Amino acid sequence: MDLSAEFAKIRAGLGERRVVPYLGSGVFEPALGGCSVPISRPELAAALAAVVPVPGRIRGQLSTVAQYIEGKRHRKTLNGALASLFAEPAPLTPAHRWVAGLPPPPLVVDTWYDDALARALAAAARPPESWCMMVGQSHPQTLGHWVKSYSGAGKPIAEKEVALAQTIVYKPFGGMVPEPGFVISDSDLVEVLTEIDIQTPIPQAIQDRRGGRHFLFLGCRFDDEVARTFARQISKRSSDRHWAVIEGGLSRNEARFVEEGGIVVLDLPLVEAIGRLAC
Secondary structure, eight states: OOHHHHHHHHHHHHHTTOEEEEEOGGGGTTOTTOOSSOOSHHHHHHHHHHHSOOOGGGTTOHHHHHHHHHHHHOHHHHHHHHHHHTOSOOOOOHHHHHHHTSSOOSEEEEOSSOSHHHHHHHHTTOOGGGEEEEEEOSSHHHHTOSEEEEETTSOBOOHHHHHHOSEEEEETTEESSSSOEEOOSHHHHHHHHHHHTTTTTSOHHHHHHHTTOEEEEESOOOOSHHHHHHHHHHTTTSOSOEEEEOOSOOOHHHHHHHHHTTEEEEOSOHHHHHHHHTO
16 A cells, blocks of 8 residues: 555545544553543543442443443442543643644544543634534433534534534544533443434434545544444445554454445554644
8 A cells, every 4th residue: 555645645635624533542542641531441441440349340341330330329420430530631642733733624523532622622723613512412312312512612502503613523422521421331322322323313414514525533443343333323424435544453343344434544653644644
């Protein structure tokens, strides 16, 4: 593969607003001096288990740990534990700063629970009215909606205001901003995954903006069924060519996923990839 040619295609697509950055928690791995927040599902599961004791057999399974805490100690306890783990601002990584400095993409997907991307956009002096957030909600059937929408200033907004934003930041799993809310437990995911194949949980604004566009996966691994399902369904009905920066070998499931999804794997360190994208 000619990496230079692939990066040239991505840069051209970004300039034409045809590429959608899709961020996973792996964007934090190059952070110097460690990270102030958990940066993987197993790490977050362990951190939750340290706050609220759970049976040893489930400690590495994030959604099951979250469900156990929710069932035994109430949802309020789970949300409080998560909010405390993500209370300290996460570092702004090269990936966050790079996304914030792009010609405004129509859509950015951010799949971790931190607030770094919102702070990076604010630090880049993006006017708060130029971007907005659509944030996944837990137990949507009970609440009556799958997402809440906010302006870049953190104020609730209506659907017509979402359509006016240059950039929509879509956080399908929820997160810390503008207010803590997390799609994380087994019961959360069952509700979403039951309907995601028919696209019900994915807002129409997201479906409209992905059409014909290419996704660029940064800091993502696809060795988890939840990660694969969300990536597949969010990028559904877009283009037939995407990219993922993944250093090193792929698992069998990952290899099958990227082949089926038309994803070109760029095998190099994320920091190096960001440098080449910024040229």
